[in-house]
Amino acid sequence: xxxxxxxxxxxxVMLAYNHEKFIEQAIESILxxxxxxxxxxxIGEDCSTDRTREIxxxxxxxxxxxxxxxxxxxxxxxxxxxxxxxxxxxxxxxAYLEGDDYWICPKKLKFQADFLDAHPEYIGVTHNVKSxxxxxxxxxxxxxxxxxEKEHIYTKxxxxxxxxxxxxxxxxxxxxxxxxxxxxxNAVEKCKINGDQxxxxxxxxxxxxxxxxxxxxxxxxxxxxxxxxxxxxxxNMSLFYYExxxxxxxxxxxxxxxxxxxxxxxxxxxYDAFLIWKxxxxxENRNIFLKMIMKRDLKxxxxxxxxxxxxxxxx
Numbered sequence: 001x002x003x004x005x006x007x008x009x010x011x012x013v014m015l016a017y018n019h020e021k022f023i024e025q026a027i028e029s030i031l032x033x034x035x036x037x038x039x040x041x042x043i044g045e046d047c048s049t050d051r052t053r054e055i056x057x058x059x060x061x062x063x064x065x066x067x068x069x070x071x072x073x074x075x076x077x078x079x080x081x082x083x084x085x086x087x088x089x090x091x092x093x094x095a096y097l098e099g100d101d102y103w104i105c106p107k108k109l110k111f112q113a114d115f116l117d118a119h120p121e122y123i124g125v126t127h128n129v130k131s132x133x134x135x136x137x138x139x140x141x142x143x144x145x146x147x148x149e150k151e152h153i154y155t156k157x158x159x160x161x162x163x164x165x166x167x168x169x170x171x172x173x174x175x176x177x178x179x180x181x182x183x184x185x186n187a188v189e190k191c192k193i194n195g196d197q198x199x200x201x202x203x204x205x206x207x208x209x210x211x212x213x214x215x216x217x218x219x220x221x222x223x224x225x226x227x228x229x230x231x232x233x234x235x236n237m238s239l240f241y242y243e244x245x246x247x248x249x250x251x252x253x254x255x256x257x258x259x260x261x262x263x264x265x266x267x268x269x270x271y272d273a274f275l276i277w278k279x280x281x282x283x284e285n286r287n288i289f290l291k292m293i294m295k296r297d298l299k300x301x302x303x304x305x306x307x308x309x310x311x312x313x314x315x
Contacts, residue, residue, distance in 0.1 A: 009037040010109055011091030011175065015044050015081050019099030020051040022220065027059050027067075029102040033109045041067045042088055043099075044081040047074050052099065083189045086177045094175050096168040097217070103169070104130070105216035112172040115210065123207025124173030126154075126166045129219045136220075145221055151213045159204025160260060162248050164197050169217040173203055187255040193247045201248065205256060236280075238273035239288050242266060246297060266298055267306045274307055 012030060016023055030041055043060075045053045053071065060067045070084060086094070093113055097103065105111070108127075115125045131144040141147070146167045154165050165171060177185065191198055203209060245265045252258040270292045277285040293303055 008040050008091045010039040010093045010095055010113055011089035012041045012095045013085045014097050014099055015078055016052050016099035017046040018048045018050050022100040023052055023055055026097055026099050026102045032106050034106045035110045042085045043069045044085045045069055045071050046081050047072050079195055089175055092175055093172050095172045100220045101169045101218055103217045108216040122210050124203055124209040126170040127212040128215045129167040129170050129217045130215050131219045131221055134222045152211045154204055154209040156204055159201045165200040165209055167219045168196055191251045193244050236276050236285050236288050238269050239292055242269040242292055270303055271307055271310055
């Protein structure tokens, strides 16, 4: 690692909670970056119940000028954790790496920072990731979470369709948080939608993001414990996605005065709930479906007609 400038160019945000098995690999993959600029690693240690805090504090002692550990005395959750870290970022650019993922290209930071230096017309740059299981094993396609994509550009159109840019371990973007108005920053932080989706949409409204086809990081999916993959692998997520779409519409209206038509998205969410109930009958799945059709966001006649037409097409 080489540095020629006293200013921090890239701030790396790392969320850490019960990652004792993996976090050393994550941090080492950052320390192995071959760059000619200064970067910082901010670790939000969210009151882990294992040795995670002990491990990150050891790294902080060894690299006091680079690594900053933000300790929480009680578990505050991913969203509050990342909000606190983003406010502390000093770099011109921001990158992400969670405590159970890792980078596999030692020039990842340099490639991306150089791209943003050379292309002021882009607000961010990202790339593909490799998905693995807890022990590093290859996952079947249906469990990958993020699939390989061709080189493309994420635009405002994608943002207004509520699309996620890609896995956060691939993303680097200009540090917008230092320049947002207090009103916008508070609105973004209070918005309860999925964090990755929120960052994607906010960035997409402000500029384009270039997507490289290269694979420069690894996304580890652990189906045990309290992480996202484990908690929601077998859960009926229809209502979650429905309410997420409602919240996103409200957020765009209140924060940016942008009106969006989400009727088609809500109908798809309701129909998904209907199919899950029919294919996996249970009181929970039935109640989720009934709760969704009883909401007043859509006319019941519109919902029932949509389901009927879809079922007729299925035969």
